[in-house]
Structures are given as structure tokens and as C-alpha cells.
Amino acid sequence: MTKFSKPSAGIDQKSQEATNPHSPVVDFGVDKPLHLDSGVSLSPFRIAYQSYGELNADKSNAILICHALTGDQHVANVHPVTGKNGWWETLVGPGKPIDTDRFFVLCSNVLGGCLGSTGPASINPETGKPWALDLSIITIADMVRAQAMLIDHFGIKQLFAVVGGSMGGMQVLEWASSHSDRVFAAVAIATGARHSSQNIAFHEVGRQAVMADPEWKEGRYLEEGTVPRKGLSVARMAAHITYLSETALHRKFGRNLQDRQNVTFGFDADFQIESYLRHQGMSFVDRFDPNSYLYMTRAMDYFDLAAEHQGRLADAFAGSRTRFCIVSFTSDWLFPTSESRTVAHALNAAGASVSFVEIETDRGHDAFLLDEPEMFSAINGFIRSAARARGLLQP
Amino acid sequence: MTKFSKPSAGIDQKSQEATNPHSPVVDFGVDKPLHLDSGVSLSPFRIAYQSYGELNADKSNAILICHALTGDQHVANVHPVTGKNGWWETLVGPGKPIDTDRFFVLCSNVLGGCLGSTGPASINPETGKPWALDLSIITIADMVRAQAMLIDHFGIKQLFAVVGGSMGGMQVLEWASSHSDRVFAAVAIATGARHSSQNIAFHEVGRQAVMADPEWKEGRYLEEGTVPRKGLSVARMAAHITYLSETALHRKFGRNLQDRQNVTFGFDADFQIESYLRHQGMSFVDRFDPNSYLYMTRAMDYFDLAAEHQGRLADAFAGSRTRFCIVSFTSDWLFPTSESRTVAHALNAAGASVSFVEIETDRGHDAFLLDEPEMFSAINGFIRSAARARGLLQP
Structure with missing residues (x-):
């Protein structure tokens, strides 16, 4: 050694x-x-x-x-x-x-x-x-x-x-x-x-989200001093849905609004589920390496x-x-x-x-x-x- | 009129x-x-x-x-x-x-x-x-x-x-x-x-994918001469999975490889499901306006x-x-x-x-x-x- x-x-x-x-x-x-x-x-x-x-x-x-x-x-x-x-x-x-x-x-x-x-x-x-x-x-x-x-x-x-x-x-x-x-x-x-097949499909969406982020820099973001934050965040959001059940989502969030009264007629997070997912995405970026996410998902895809x-x-x-x-x-x-x-x-x-x-x-x-x-x-x-x-x- | x-x-x-x-x-x-x-x-x-x-x-x-x-x-x-x-x-x-x-x-x-x-x-x-x-x-x-x-x-x-x-x-x-x-x-x-709630969640992933694309330009891509192609493509890929069933995916694609023999040990589309999804994503961009995708998904989210x-x-x-x-x-x-x-x-x-x-x-x-x-x-x-x-x- x-x-x-x-x-x-x-x-x-x-x-x-x-x-x-x-x-x-x-x-x-x-x-x-x-x-x-x-x-x-x-x-x-x-x-x-x-x-x-x-x-x-x-x-x-x-x-x-x-x-x-x-x-x-x-x-x-x-x-x-x-x-x-x-x-x-x-x-x-x-x-x-x-x-x-x-x-x-x-x-x-x-x-x-x-x-x-x-x-x-x-x-x-x-x-x-x-x-x-x-x-x-x-x-x-x-x-x-x-x-x-x-x-x-x-x-x-x-x-x-x-x-x-x-x-x-x-x-x-x-x-x-x-x-x-x-x-x-x-x-x-x-x-x-x-x-x-469906699991590979969700993984592929996540990888494409990371790789679509121009901050990913063909994987060389550490050298470039960038972070493909948005791409990894979207990948995590999509994956996170698959970790929960429809019933659990419905029980936890339903169609509950952030502001209990009204929708805002806009694209901000009106629904609690939206703000929850955004938080899941952004906090994941702080603790996980984007390329590692690609490697881990690929390892699972290949398993048979x-x-x-x-x-x-x-x-x-x-x-x-x-x-x-x-x-x-x-x-x-x-x-x-x-x-x-x-x-x-x-x-x-x-x-x-x-x-x-x-x-x-x-x-x-x-x-x-x-x-x-x-x-x-x-x-x-x-x-x-x-x-x-x-x-x-x-x- | x-x-x-x-x-x-x-x-x-x-x-x-x-x-x-x-x-x-x-x-x-x-x-x-x-x-x-x-x-x-x-x-x-x-x-x-x-x-x-x-x-x-x-x-x-x-x-x-x-x-x-x-x-x-x-x-x-x-x-x-x-x-x-x-x-x-x-x-x-x-x-x-x-x-x-x-x-x-x-x-x-x-x-x-x-x-x-x-x-x-x-x-x-x-x-x-x-x-x-x-x-x-x-x-x-x-x-x-x-x-x-x-x-x-x-x-x-x-x-x-x-x-x-x-x-x-x-x-x-x-x-x-x-x-x-x-x-x-x-x-x-x-x-x-x-x-x-789960459907709103998937829509939110799609919207975030579009909005994460720097070519989206806060929605002003038509004026800027850009197209948030990658973002919309990822959004479509995620949505497309929800339109199919696990059984249908398994029947149609299973774990079939593009090259029938071997995986490539890389991030190219090894599996047929990956190449299918990428095609669905990219071809959607040719016929659909990214902002319109945001508006349509929001309309559905709001429906109750x-x-x-x-x-x-x-x-x-x-x-x-x-x-x-x-x-x-x-x-x-x-x-x-x-x-x-x-x-x-x-x-x-x-x-x-x-x-x-x-x-x-x-x-x-x-x-x-x-x-x-x-x-x-x-x-x-x-x-x-x-x-x-x-x-x-x-x-």
C-alpha cells in the first residue's frame, strides 16, 4: 500500500x-x-x-x-x-x-x-x-x-x-x-x-439535466471554477419525486398553497410541493458532486x-x-x-x-x-x- | 372584431x-x-x-x-x-x-x-x-x-x-x-x-429545466435570437416518462442496448430507452414554444x-x-x-x-x-x- x-x-x-x-x-x-x-x-x-x-x-x-x-x-x-x-x-x-x-x-x-x-x-x-x-x-x-x-x-x-x-x-x-x-x-x-427501463429513463433525464447546464463545462467545472448548480438541482428534483409515493405527496402537500389564500398567477412556487422540491434540489447541490451523480446513476443502470x-x-x-x-x-x-x-x-x-x-x-x-x-x-x-x-x- | x-x-x-x-x-x-x-x-x-x-x-x-x-x-x-x-x-x-x-x-x-x-x-x-x-x-x-x-x-x-x-x-x-x-x-x-400533487411536481421539474437554461433569457429568447433547446428537451423527457407505463416501457425497451452486444462504459445512449427519450426531447423543441410549455403546465396545475x-x-x-x-x-x-x-x-x-x-x-x-x-x-x-x-x- x-x-x-x-x-x-x-x-x-x-x-x-x-x-x-x-x-x-x-x-x-x-x-x-x-x-x-x-x-x-x-x-x-x-x-x-x-x-x-x-x-x-x-x-x-x-x-x-x-x-x-x-x-x-x-x-x-x-x-x-x-x-x-x-x-x-x-x-x-x-x-x-x-x-x-x-x-x-x-x-x-x-x-x-x-x-x-x-x-x-x-x-x-x-x-x-x-x-x-x-x-x-x-x-x-x-x-x-x-x-x-x-x-x-x-x-x-x-x-x-x-x-x-x-x-x-x-x-x-x-x-x-x-x-x-x-x-x-x-x-x-x-x-x-x-x-x-423506467428507472434508467429517470436517470437519463437527470444526467441530461446536469450535462445541459453550461456550467458543467463537459465535466471540467472544478478546473473552470463553475458549478452546474441548476442542472444538478433539476436532476435531484426529478429523482426525488420517484422516491416518494403519490399517496405520501398527497397527504403531505396535496394542492396546498404557500400563501394559504390564493394562487399568484405566476411562475413562483405557489404550491408547497413546488417549494419543497426546489429546496430539495438546491440543498443537494451543496453536498454532492455533479459528476459523481452521473457515475452513480450509470452504475445502477448497468446493474443486471x-x-x-x-x-x-x-x-x-x-x-x-x-x-x-x-x-x-x-x-x-x-x-x-x-x-x-x-x-x-x-x-x-x-x-x-x-x-x-x-x-x-x-x-x-x-x-x-x-x-x-x-x-x-x-x-x-x-x-x-x-x-x-x-x-x-x-x- | x-x-x-x-x-x-x-x-x-x-x-x-x-x-x-x-x-x-x-x-x-x-x-x-x-x-x-x-x-x-x-x-x-x-x-x-x-x-x-x-x-x-x-x-x-x-x-x-x-x-x-x-x-x-x-x-x-x-x-x-x-x-x-x-x-x-x-x-x-x-x-x-x-x-x-x-x-x-x-x-x-x-x-x-x-x-x-x-x-x-x-x-x-x-x-x-x-x-x-x-x-x-x-x-x-x-x-x-x-x-x-x-x-x-x-x-x-x-x-x-x-x-x-x-x-x-x-x-x-x-x-x-x-x-x-x-x-x-x-x-x-x-x-x-x-x-x-405529484403531477404538479413533475410540471415544476419541467419548468425549472426550461428556466435553468441560460438560453431562456428570462423568457426573452425570441428577441435575443436564442432557443432554450436543452432545457425544453429535458422537460419533455421527464414528462414523456409519465405518459407511458412501466409495463409499456419494459415491453418496448426493457434493458435492450443500442449496440446489441455490449455496454460502452460511457455516458452515450447505451440503452434504447435513452436514445428514444433523447429523440423525444429534441424533436419536441422543433415544434413547441418553451414559454408556451410553461403556460400550459401552469394552466393544468391551477385546475381544481x-x-x-x-x-x-x-x-x-x-x-x-x-x-x-x-x-x-x-x-x-x-x-x-x-x-x-x-x-x-x-x-x-x-x-x-x-x-x-x-x-x-x-x-x-x-x-x-x-x-x-x-x-x-x-x-x-x-x-x-x-x-x-x-x-x-x-x-
């Missing part, structure tokens, strides 16, 4: 700001290249992570959390940029379903991300400039390979569990498929074994576990001894229950151990990030049962 | 190109102002229209077609800009369910539109420049008021029928509510009595028929003697069947005559524009029955 030397130009400064992890990092040097699906060998590269709890003596109590598209490694601590609570503090912490008094919980910023791990905002050591679109496309399998190298770094042979929702759930399925022996238990929430096995999803899990917990939400239209059911059927066909829970909620895809007692209870039960089987809890 | 004099500047030239109707027009002069919901009196203004068939002696055989958001008056003739067939040639023509051998069929470009009727691309006679955002916000009720003035121009006291889908269906409901005596029969397809009657939708149709046909499609998630059912229930509560048909199809909202035999059959039956009741067909 070698730390790569960093050029000291102003560009580097900006790039470092853009990718500042506020987290520990592991640098993988030129002796540890990462062989990407694109055929490119990436080296050096960096992975930033957060950890909670203590690794036990035989290193058998590690749980890897995989974050979603716009998430990061700050699962259960105050976010260093936004000042908000960790995104999964409801699930992860002392005495929580994923109990940090008992487990060593690890979450790394995905490869291609923008909070410390190597991504398009990082410096390309060959040019001294940010990678931008010169970075190879990253796949879900590439993210998982980088995570595997991280757990090697910790000397962890097998993860007790891998847990994630949405894009995080894709990583869970990839772990269980490609690194089956290293995963004792897997929890995949609100996800699927492939990205659907069955395709890697001649269209037979069951073959992706052949011989698996991993225990699976699959969770879906009734009102999730981004990853509807049918996608989870397809995964559960394939696992059954492969003879794997699987428990599948569909949770009744009207909160849409975002439910996996919210206070959903039924989800907590399902995960808690699954983790405790698996921990007993693994000898981490008394029977 | 007076024709307003046109300034002869270059701006006017561009504006005329932008709004060239390739259709007959009626100019309403300063003696015929249109009193808009915003409180503004609009005069002069122009309405462009197409007509098919012959008006009978007592002017009782007129059917008004109301077009949708991005539609226009070219219902049943080759489109002068795109060269494509009329958008409802499947439904309207000699021997068709709306039989132009029997009925006088009229369709006008809506107020605020961009194919000949006064809209934001038209010249503001006070400044000699395009209206742009200085034009008052137009509502669905305003569009209908302008249509009412058009049928006055033709000397038509009562329309035999008003027919439309989506935004056109909103106009149908508005006609039946505010001009009940002038509508013998009403056919409202794939629509609702209000725009939902119950709100105009203290929240009681049934009151919007109190005492109505119009016969209604309400049509919805099972896979339409923009205007789901529940919205049509709400309308049908309100009509029942108001004691109106209503037939309500939900059509099983996986083609989503766009089904109303497609070859849907069940829809044709329902409309044909309804129109024939109404025509007999009106004495236009032998019993």
Missing part, C-alpha cells in the same frame, strides 16, 4: 474540498490495483469509511453497510457537511437493530462517490487535474471489489452481514453473488437484481445480475450458503415488490435460505430511510437469528 | 414564425376583450382553428375537440410542421367514431398555445415585442372562454359534444361546468377534476374544479343536463382511474347522466392517443346514442 503524492495546485485544493471525507481513509497504492469491469486497472485509489463498535478477536462480528445513490459513509454520526444526523441512525447504534455494542459496523463511501473515496472529483495522479469524465465508468461490482479490499485491509475474512437499501441493496446482492463465501447474512432492502449469468438469476446465487432477508415496501414504485419477489424466487430456486418481507406503507421508496417499525423489527429478528447461528449471540 | 395591426420589426418576423398557425384564424378586437381569471382583460387576441365536415342548417351538429398540453388544432390533417398525420385521425374523420361526414368538427389551438392562438410567443401590441412572461397566466377556464367566443363567431348556440383527453379533458369538464347549457354531450378521457365550488365537486355540475362519458385507462399513472371515478361519483351525486368506462391497457396515459379499439367503441356508442337523442341520427 502506498499513499500517492498529491500535486499542490489550486485545482487540487478545490478537488480536495469537493471530496473531503471527514473520515479515515485507506490508500491503495500502485501495488494494489483495482481491476474494473470496464477493463481499466485503477491505481492508486482511496476509500474513505466510518466505523462504529469494536471488531471482536476472531473478526467475525463485522457488518458492512452499503449506502445508496446519494448517501455516504456517515451512517450513524452527525454529517460533517450538512450537520444532520446519520442517515441510518434509526437502525444503527447502541441497542439498535444493528447494535454497535455487539457488532463492528463499517460503511465506506462507494468508489466513484464524492465523500473521500476515489471518484470523478479526485485528482488523476497522471495529470494533476480532477479525473472528471476521464475516470472509468464504475459498476456495482467494482464498488463491491473495492469494499472487499477494504475488509481485507481490516483482516476480515467473512462479513457477518452486508446490509443496504436501493443502490446499497444492489451491492448487497452483488456481494452475495460474487463473494458468497465472505457473506454470512445479507439484508437487501427496496432494491432489485437489475435496473428497470441475471445478465451476468446468461439471464438465469438463480445461477447468480448457485450454491450460496448465505442467509437472506429481502424487504420491500408496498408503495415503492422505483423498486416495486415485484422486483424483490423476483430476487426471492431466484434465491429459492437456488436453494438459498431466504426470508422475504413486504411492508405495508404509503411512504414510497424513501421508506427504507424512515422510521418504519415493521422494517426495524424484521431486520432485528433476522440479525439476531443469524447472530445466534454464527455464535455471536447465546442461543 | 378588429384585426390588430402588426409591427413589422424582425422580432415580429420571428414571433410570427414561432406561432404560424397554418390554419384559419379569428381575431377578436379591442371591442371583444377576454376577461381572464387573473383579473386581466386580454384584447386583442387571436384564435387559430381547424374544422372538418359541414355545419348543418340549425348549427346543432358541432363537436369541439379540446387538445392536450402539447397538442394543437391539427386533429385530422397532416401536421404542417412535423408532416405527421393528425393526432386523432384514428378517432376523427369520415366514418370514424367522430364522423366528419355527419358532424362539424372544430378544434382550436388553446389560448396560451403556440400554433396560431395568442400565446407568449405572440406580439404584445403595446410593445411590439413578444409577450413572453408579460402575458397573463392562462387558466383552463380562460381557454374555454376563448373557445366559447369562437363558437359564438360561428353562431353555434350549443355544441353537440365537447371531447378531449388529458388537458383536453380538463377543458371538457370546465365546459360542462361553466357553460353547461351549451354542451349536449361531454367526453372526458384520461383526465381529472384537479391536478394532483371542486375548489371553485367550496370543495364540493358535485356542485360544479349541479343541475347539469349534459350527458357524460368518462374514460380512464388501467395503466395511466398520471391520471389514474381513481381521478375519473371521483368525477363520475360527483356527476352521479349531481344527478347527471354519466357512463364511465375503464379500459384495460398497459399503454399508460398515452393510450388516449393510440389505437385503442375499446376506447373507439365506447366513444362511438356514446356519440351515436347522444346523436339519436339530439335528433341528429334516426332512432
Whole structure:
């Protein structure tokens, strides 16, 4: 492992700001290249992570959390940029379903991300400039390979569990498929074994919105000192609608006006839903790198576990001894229950151990990030049962 | 009625190109102002229209077609800009369910539109420049008021029928509510009595995409000689997804690649759905005015028929003697069947005559524009029955 030397130009400064992890990092040097699906060998590269709890003596109590598209490694601590609570503090912490008094919980910023791990905002050591679109496309399998190298770094042979929702759930399925022996238990929430046509379509709208912004500068905005703020904001607005359900939107906003009395007969945000979405768009820009958004969406689009096995999803899990917990939400239209059911059927066909829970909620895809007692209870039960089987809890 | 004099500047030239109707027009002069919901009196203004068939002696055989958001008056003739067939040639023509051998069929470009009727691309006679955002916000009720003035121009006291889908269906409901005596029969397809929170959200994304484009120039692009092409294209892409169903997208495109073999590990359109959407976006720009898109979406957002009657939708149709046909499609998630059912229930509560048909199809909202035999059959039956009741067909 070698730390790569960093050029000291102003560009580097900006790039470092853009990718500042506020987290520990592991640098993988030129002796540890990462062989990407694109055929490119990436080296050096960096992975930033957060950890909670203590690794036990035989290193058998590690749980890897995989974050979603716009998430990061700050699962259960105050976010260093936004000042908000960790995104999964409801699930992860002392005495929580994923109990940090008992487990060593690890979450790394995905490869291609923008909070410390190597991504398009990082410096390309060959040019001294940010990678931008010169970075190879990253796949879900590439993210998982980088995570595997991280757990090697910790000397962890097998993860007790891998847990994630949405894009995080894709990583869970990839772990269980490609690194089956290293995963004792897997929890995949609100996800699927492939990205659907409609989901690719929404991602493409978001990418086109970013790329349409002249401030994007063909991806070289860090060097140019610009920010494709409006484009990324529009992308986030469109995506955000898909994270909610019609029912949730109707309950939360309906046709309520900002000014309770009257419409203004103009294009300002008359309706509360408009001002909410604008806020979601603008605040996202403050914490996310536009190119990273392109890479993350592309990684999800490319994910198709069955395709890697001649269209037979069951073959992706052949011989698996991993225990699976699959969770879906009734009102999730981004990853509807049918996608989870397809995964559960394939696992059954492969003879794997699987428990599948569909949770009744009207909160849409975002439910996996919210206070959903039924989800907590399902995960808690699954983790405790698996921990007993693994000898981490008394029977 | 007076024709307003046109300034002869270059701006006017561009504006005329932008709004060239390739259709007959009626100019309403300063003696015929249109009193808009915003409180503004609009005069002069122009309405462009197409007509098919012959008006009978007592002017009782007129059917008004109301077009949708991005539609226009070219219902049943080759489109002068795109060269494509009329958008409802499947439904309207000699021997068709709306039989132009029997009925006088009229369709006008809506107020605020961009194919000949006064809209934001038209010249503001006070400044000699395009209206742009200085034009008052137009509502669905305003569009209908302008249509009412058009049928006055033709000397038509009562329309035999008003027919439309989506935004056109909103106009149908508005006609039946505010001009009940002038509508013998009403056919409202794939629509609702209000725009939902989620629908407003998607519209807001589209507007923000247009307005984020620096070529939009605060709406003054016609004067500046620019076109907010990328912004409008992104808006159209996002909207287009909502017109289709997940099933239809999956059937038509799935995860099919452009190049059948491999992904390119890049941001070009790898998937067929991406290239399809990009084409939809770019071709829309050639035929639609960006500001008009803002006005049309706003008109739909503002539509809420119950709100105009203290929240009681049934009151919007109190005492109505119009016969209604309400049509919805099972896979339409923009205007789901529940919205049509709400309308049908309100009509029942108001004691109106209503037939309500939900059509099983996986083609989503766009089904109303497609070859849907069940829809044709329902409309044909309804129109024939109404025509007999009106004495236009032998019993």
C-alpha cells in the first residue's frame, strides 16, 4: 500500500474540498490495483469509511453497510457537511437493530462517490487535474471489489452481514453473488437484481439535466471554477419525486398553497410541493458532486445480475450458503415488490435460505430511510437469528 | 372584431414564425376583450382553428375537440410542421367514431398555445415585442372562454359534444361546468377534476429545466435570437416518462442496448430507452414554444374544479343536463382511474347522466392517443346514442 503524492495546485485544493471525507481513509497504492469491469486497472485509489463498535478477536462480528445513490459513509454520526444526523441512525447504534455494542459496523463511501473515496472529483495522479469524465465508468461490482479490499485491509475474512437499501441493496446482492463465501447474512432492502427501463429513463433525464447546464463545462467545472448548480438541482428534483409515493405527496402537500389564500398567477412556487422540491434540489447541490451523480446513476443502470449469468438469476446465487432477508415496501414504485419477489424466487430456486418481507406503507421508496417499525423489527429478528447461528449471540 | 395591426420589426418576423398557425384564424378586437381569471382583460387576441365536415342548417351538429398540453388544432390533417398525420385521425374523420361526414368538427389551438392562438410567443401590441412572461397566466377556464367566443363567431348556440383527453379533458369538464347549457354531450378521457400533487411536481421539474437554461433569457429568447433547446428537451423527457407505463416501457425497451452486444462504459445512449427519450426531447423543441410549455403546465396545475365550488365537486355540475362519458385507462399513472371515478361519483351525486368506462391497457396515459379499439367503441356508442337523442341520427 502506498499513499500517492498529491500535486499542490489550486485545482487540487478545490478537488480536495469537493471530496473531503471527514473520515479515515485507506490508500491503495500502485501495488494494489483495482481491476474494473470496464477493463481499466485503477491505481492508486482511496476509500474513505466510518466505523462504529469494536471488531471482536476472531473478526467475525463485522457488518458492512452499503449506502445508496446519494448517501455516504456517515451512517450513524452527525454529517460533517450538512450537520444532520446519520442517515441510518434509526437502525444503527447502541441497542439498535444493528447494535454497535455487539457488532463492528463499517460503511465506506462507494468508489466513484464524492465523500473521500476515489471518484470523478479526485485528482488523476497522471495529470494533476480532477479525473472528471476521464475516470472509468464504475459498476456495482467494482464498488463491491473495492469494499472487499477494504475488509481485507481490516483482516476480515467473512462479513457477518452486508446490509443496504436501493443502490446499497444492489451491492448487497452483488456481494452475495460474487463473494458468497465472505457473506454470512445479507439484508437487501427496496432494491432489485437489475435496473428497470423506467428507472434508467429517470436517470437519463437527470444526467441530461446536469450535462445541459453550461456550467458543467463537459465535466471540467472544478478546473473552470463553475458549478452546474441548476442542472444538478433539476436532476435531484426529478429523482426525488420517484422516491416518494403519490399517496405520501398527497397527504403531505396535496394542492396546498404557500400563501394559504390564493394562487399568484405566476411562475413562483405557489404550491408547497413546488417549494419543497426546489429546496430539495438546491440543498443537494451543496453536498454532492455533479459528476459523481452521473457515475452513480450509470452504475445502477448497468446493474443486471441475471445478465451476468446468461439471464438465469438463480445461477447468480448457485450454491450460496448465505442467509437472506429481502424487504420491500408496498408503495415503492422505483423498486416495486415485484422486483424483490423476483430476487426471492431466484434465491429459492437456488436453494438459498431466504426470508422475504413486504411492508405495508404509503411512504414510497424513501421508506427504507424512515422510521418504519415493521422494517426495524424484521431486520432485528433476522440479525439476531443469524447472530445466534454464527455464535455471536447465546442461543 | 378588429384585426390588430402588426409591427413589422424582425422580432415580429420571428414571433410570427414561432406561432404560424397554418390554419384559419379569428381575431377578436379591442371591442371583444377576454376577461381572464387573473383579473386581466386580454384584447386583442387571436384564435387559430381547424374544422372538418359541414355545419348543418340549425348549427346543432358541432363537436369541439379540446387538445392536450402539447397538442394543437391539427386533429385530422397532416401536421404542417412535423408532416405527421393528425393526432386523432384514428378517432376523427369520415366514418370514424367522430364522423366528419355527419358532424362539424372544430378544434382550436388553446389560448396560451403556440400554433396560431395568442400565446407568449405572440406580439404584445403595446410593445411590439413578444409577450413572453408579460402575458397573463392562462387558466383552463380562460381557454374555454376563448373557445366559447369562437363558437359564438360561428353562431353555434350549443355544441353537440365537447371531447378531449388529458388537458383536453380538463377543458371538457370546465365546459360542462361553466357553460353547461351549451354542451349536449361531454367526453372526458384520461383526465381529472384537479391536478394532483405529484403531477404538479413533475410540471415544476419541467419548468425549472426550461428556466435553468441560460438560453431562456428570462423568457426573452425570441428577441435575443436564442432557443432554450436543452432545457425544453429535458422537460419533455421527464414528462414523456409519465405518459407511458412501466409495463409499456419494459415491453418496448426493457434493458435492450443500442449496440446489441455490449455496454460502452460511457455516458452515450447505451440503452434504447435513452436514445428514444433523447429523440423525444429534441424533436419536441422543433415544434413547441418553451414559454408556451410553461403556460400550459401552469394552466393544468391551477385546475381544481371542486375548489371553485367550496370543495364540493358535485356542485360544479349541479343541475347539469349534459350527458357524460368518462374514460380512464388501467395503466395511466398520471391520471389514474381513481381521478375519473371521483368525477363520475360527483356527476352521479349531481344527478347527471354519466357512463364511465375503464379500459384495460398497459399503454399508460398515452393510450388516449393510440389505437385503442375499446376506447373507439365506447366513444362511438356514446356519440351515436347522444346523436339519436339530439335528433341528429334516426332512432
